[in-house]
Amino acid sequence: MDTDMENLADDAAALPDDSGEAERYEAEEAEADLLRDRLRLAVIKIANAEGRKAGMEVADPVVACVADLAFKSAEQLAKDVELFAQHAGRKSIKMEDVILTVRTFSQELKGKEPASERKRKKASKKDERE
Numbered sequence: 548m549d550t551d552m553e554n555l556a557d558d559a560a561a562l563p564d565d566s567g568e569a570e571r572y573e574a575e576e577a578e579a580d581l582l583r584d585r586l587r588l589a590v591i592k593i594a595n596a597e598g599r600k601a602g603m604e605v606a607d608p609v610v611a612c613v614a615d616l617a618f619k620s621a622e623q624l625a626k627d628v629e630l631f632a633q634h635a636g637r638k639s640i641k642m643e644d645v646i647l648t649v650r651t652f653s654q655e656l657k658g659k660e661p662a663s664e665r666k667r668k669k670a671s672k673k674d675e676r677e
Contacts, residue, residue, distance in 0.1 A: 583618050590614035624648060 591610050598605040631644040 586618050586621070587611070587614040590617060624652070627652070 590613055594605045594610045594613065627648045628640050628644045631647050632638070632640045635644070
C-alpha cells in the first residue's frame, strides 16, 4: 500500500504545473473584458454624438445592445479570419484573409434578406424593362 502511495506522489509530481496555464487564462479573460469595456465606451460616445446630430437621444439599453453586438461580431470576424489564414496554410493573417472574410459575410447577409425584399427587387427590375 505504501508503494502505491509513493507511486501516486511521484505521478502527481510529474504532472505539469497548471497554475501557469490558469494565470495565462485569467490574464486573457481580463484583457478581453478590458477590450469589451473600451469598445462599449467608444460605442456610447459614437451613439451619443450621432444622436445629438440627429436631435435624438439614444436609450442606454440600446447602446449596450449595440456595443455587445459589435463586440461579438468583431470576435466572430477574428475567428473567421484566423480560419482563412489556417486554410491557406499560414500562421499569420494577411489583408486578403480579411477581405475574403468580409466578402463571405456580406454574401451571407444578402442570402438572409427577407423574401419579400427579394420579390420587390425582382418586381422593380421587371418594371424597368417594360
